[in-house]
Amino acid sequence: MRLEILSLALIVGPCTWAFRFFPTKADLSGIKPDGILARFLASTGPAAIATLFVASALPMLKGGVPLPLVIGTLAVLAVYGASRSVVAATLAGSVGYGLAVWLL
Amino acid sequence: MNTDAPKTSFTAGVVTALPIALGYFPIAFSFGVAATRAGLSGLEAFGLSLIIYAGAAQFLALALITxxxxxxxxxxxxxxxxxxxxxxxxxxxxxVGPEARTKYAWAWAFGLTDEVFGAALGALARGKVAFSEAFMFGLGLTAYASWLSGTALGAFAGGAALQEYPVIDAALGFMLPALFLALLLSILSKAQLPVIAIAMAVTVAVTFAWSGTAGILSGMVAGALTGLLVRRGDAA
Known part of the structure; x- marks a missing residue:
């Protein structure tokens, strides 16, 4: 393993671990249920996942919304609505997208 | 025995991680393929997954290295x-609240990726599981194992592995957006719709105006700040 790649991993890996671990030790006992910080933290999850969905789908836009992206997204929505299963919805979206690329 | 009680076991974590494992494996496979295509050895590709364990950052690392x-x-x-x-x-x-134990968080928090966080939050919101450190270990280790094995197989397959299968390549490429969308649906509540809308809009705007990394950070913070307007009891 080249030294530069190992060095990069050994800088970024521990920093990422620190970002994930140390905040779990934050003392949250003093946070009021209706306080600003409580509402901020409760919204962090939906905001983060919505952001990551957009960030992962954006590179697929090429001057418009490609039909496979629409079909894949609809497949996720339909299968999740019918089954309430994250597994089934994820697989359906991927299969729907792949089939659309193949057929169109 | 109350079978309706929320599960807290390692096994419950493994089961909750199944969609992540299904999503991670092909993405990690793609990473292994891309890494060897970019000139990294199989050991180097695996090392990045083993030590960094952050998908988007690893793909960006390839671009920076090459x-x-x-x-x-x-x-x-x-x-x-x-x-x-x-x-x-x-x-x-x-x-989780005051009962959340974090004695071994130094270990399980290593696996607190975007998807593991989303899956944990979704499972807790649905009430089928309750937080425990064993649950977090089951969730995190399953996802990590999938990521490592996918990387290893992709690196072993080599840089040309998916060139003759563009449809499969495309389907695998949509796995991550599909997983995020499904996770978003699993924690969706009417009160959080403004949070989600603002997060998405800011992500798009800042990504086009500046960069993808800035877009992600801005979208998360803008969405969470929008949450300050959500009334008590409405939060997910």
Whole structure:
């Protein structure tokens, strides 16, 4: 393993671990249920996942919304609505997208 | 025995991680293929997954390495990209409440990726599981094992593995957006719709105006700040 790649991993890996671990030790006992910080933290999850969905789908836009992206997204929505299963919805979206690329 | 009680076991974590494992494996496979295509050895590709364990940052690392970026510039860029993870621990612990134990968080928090955080939050919101450190270990280790095995297989398959299968390549490429969308649906509540809309809009605007990393950070913070307007009891 080249030294530069190992060095990069050994800088970024521990920093990422620190970002994930140390905040779990934050003392949250003093946070009021209706306080600003409580509402901020409760919204962090939906905001983060919505952001990551957009960030992962954006590179697929090429001057418009490609039909496979629409079909894949609809497949996720339909299968999740019918089954309430994250597994089934994820697989359906991927299969729907792949089939659309193949057929169109 | 009350079978309706929320599960807290390691096994419950493994089961909750199944969609992540299904999503991670092909993405990690793609990473292994892309890494060897970019000139990394199989050991180097596996090492990045083993030590960094952050998908988007790893793909960006390939671009930085092949682009010849200096080590410290690359490291700073990747560290900045992963700063968003500081929000996940407190959000998860706040969701669980005072009973949240974090004695072994130094170990399970290593696996607190975007998807693991989303899956944990979704499972807790649905009420089928309750937080425990065993649950977090089951969730995190399953996802990690999938990521490592996918990387290893992709690196072993080599840089040309998917070139003759563009449809499969495309389907695998949509796995991550599909997983995020499904996770979003699993924690969706009417009160959080403004949070989601603002997060998405800001992500798009800042990504086009500046960069993808800035877009992710801005979208998360803008969405969470919008949450300050959500009334008590409405929060997910």
């Amino acid at each position: 682009g010849g970026a200096p080590l410290l510039v690359s490291a700073f860029t990747l560290v900045a990209m992963n700063i968003r993870h500081v929000l996940y621990g407190p959000a998860l612990i706040k969701r």
